[in-house]
Amino acid sequence: MLSPTGIREARMVVPSQMSTRQFPPSFRLRLRMAHAAAWESLIATHTAQAMQFIHEFAPRLPVLGALDLYFRVVAVPGPMEEAVRSRALSGIELAWLPPRIGGPATGPRPWSRLDLLLKHVRSRHRFQAETLELARLVGARAADEVLDTHVTNVLNLAQLLSGHLSLERTVAHYTREFDVSEPVAAWVKQRAQAELASEHLAERANNPNAPPTQIAGLVVGYPAPDGG
Secondary structure, eight states: BBTTTSOOOOOOOOGGGSSSTTSOOHHHHHHHHHHHHHHHHHHOOOOOOOOOOOHHHHTTTTTHHHHHHHHHSSSSOOOHHHHHHHHHHHHHOOSSSOOOOOOOOSSSSOOOOOHHHHHHHHHHHHHHHHHHHHHHHHHHHHHHHHHHHHHHHHHHHHHHHTTTTOHHHHHHHHHHHTTTHHHHHHHHHHHHHHHHHHHHHHHHHHHHTHHHHHHHHHHHOOTTTTTT
């Protein structure tokens, strides 16, 4: 299922349930730590984006309404949702939020004319539609930040797993354990390859005698020389 931002609704498991069985026992603790760090970085990104969302929609929506709308337009994995909600609410400074200024009146009023009532209903529907459209645009921006976090997480994991897995298999491991959809996984892999290519080309320029097979293995996904 896709969210309005085009990202699949996740069925992610928590880090303690992510697979490490294919790795040597002596290596599993570090991998667990990497999974936990990636998990926390995604929560931090979602929290920051949710707080910004609340601030930007404060003129239109109350805090809780804005936070609910964030979860509607941004695919926050279910196991992360409560942490993001709690951290966003505990981090918001109410005194710094812009005042509510938008939208038609919501309280009960003695409508004496049907045409005024219909005008009010149409105005509310228009305001709600505009709010949702704006939320989807802002949600797309938040989704970009989440994608950048995925890339950073993959690069960190690739560094840890460089002696065990190629970049391609590292991306596959990460996107499987964090339940990233195929289109997003392809984008993350491309970005990670580009980042590593730039890094290793610069390293190559500074160290012309560096073994090219190691660079190729990391960038294009061939196994590393030691069988990773």
